[in-house]
Amino acid sequence: MTVLTSRGLCLLLVGFLLIGCGRKPEHDGKRGLAVQDTASYFRIQVTKLDEQGLSRLIKDRNGKILFLNVWATWCIPCVEEFPDLVKLHRAFEGRAVEIVGISADFDDEIESKIVPFLRKQNVPFRVYVASFQRQEDFINGVNRSWSGALPASLIIDAKGERKFFLVGKGTFEQFKREIDKTMGGK
Numbered sequence: 001m002t003v004l005t006s007r008g009l010c011l012l013l014v015g016f017l018l019i020g021c022g023r024k025p026e027h028d029g030k031r032g033l034a035v036q037d038t039a040s041y042f043r044i045q046v047t048k049l050d051e052q053g054l055s056r057l058i059k060d061r062n063g064k065i066l067f068l069n070v071w072a073t074w075c076i077p078c079v080e081e082f083p084d085l086v087k088l089h090r091a092f093e094g095r096a097v098e099i100v101g102i103s104a105d106f107d108d109e110i111e112s113k114i115v116p117f118l119r120k121q122n123v124p125f126r127v128y129v130a131s132f133q134r135q136e137d138f139i140n141g142v143n144r145s146w147s148g149a150l151p152a153s154l155i156i157d158a159k160g161e162r163k164f165f166l167v168g169k170g171t172f173e174q175f176k177r178e179i180d181k182t183m184g185g186k
Contacts, residue, residue, distance in 0.1 A: 044118045046110045049102060049128035054141045057100065057128075059160045065097045065182050066156040067175065070130075070142060072104040073117045077169035078151040082121050084172035088179075089125045091172075096158065097179055099125040102142075104150060107131040157182050 049057070058066065069085055071078035089099040103114050107129045118127060132138040139148045143165050146152060155164035155178055164178045 044115055044123060044127070046103070046114050046118070046127050046129055048107050048110075048131035050131050051137055051141060053128070054102075054130075054138070058141075058156055061156065061158050061160050063096055063158050065158055065179060066154075067092075067097060067099045067179060068102065068142070068154040068156065069100070070102045070104055070150060070152040070154075072150055073109075073113045074105070075150045079117075081151055081169045081171075082123075084170070084175065085125070086121060086123060087172050088175050091176060092179065093124075097183075101125065101127040103127060103129040104138075105129060155179060155182050 047053075057068075067088065069081075071082065073079070085099060085101065092099065101123070105114055110129055114127070114129060130138045132141075135148065139146055142152065142154060143162070146165070146167065149167050151167075151169060153164070153166045153170050153175065154162060157163050163182045166174075
């Protein structure tokens with residue numbers, strides 16, 4: 001019969017606690033990658049978005065304004081603009097505004113590039129990766145007059161009508177002003 005001393009019991013408990021802290025991120029193979037940050041338990045979900053998904057996202061507003069930003073991890077102005085998007089989400093949290101990002105990276109780069117970037121930025125809003133057969137279909141689905149240059153930001157009102165479109169890096173103040181204008185100055 002082995003008797004554990006109080007020191008041995010403490011070491012055993014510390015060992016169990018350390019084993020429990022080494023959990024790996026969860027992976028949802030069907031829809032994208034869900035990552036759990038063990039420090040904050042913040043989950044990031046990146047979902048592939050096709051033509052039908054983009055159409056639904058734009059049309060099915062359920063009374064909310066949509067602020068849509070198209071970006072890529074390799075796009076320097078996109079990376080510079082991202083903290084303002086996070087700030088924008090926080091400014092309109094709990095209001096009838098939905099902030100959504102669509103990555104123009106390749107859809108097989110979710111785990112290797114997109115999610116690590118989003119984790120570093122502490123992104124609290126929904127993010128998709130464009131997964132279209134033809135690039136032109138994605139571009140035209142966002143805005144027919146768009147060349148595909150990044151970043152690109154779009155505001156769609158609660159009725160599904162496009163109200164604002166910007167190609168190039170925007171600022172928090174500019175985006176907030178345009179959302180406020182779309183809300184009717186609220």
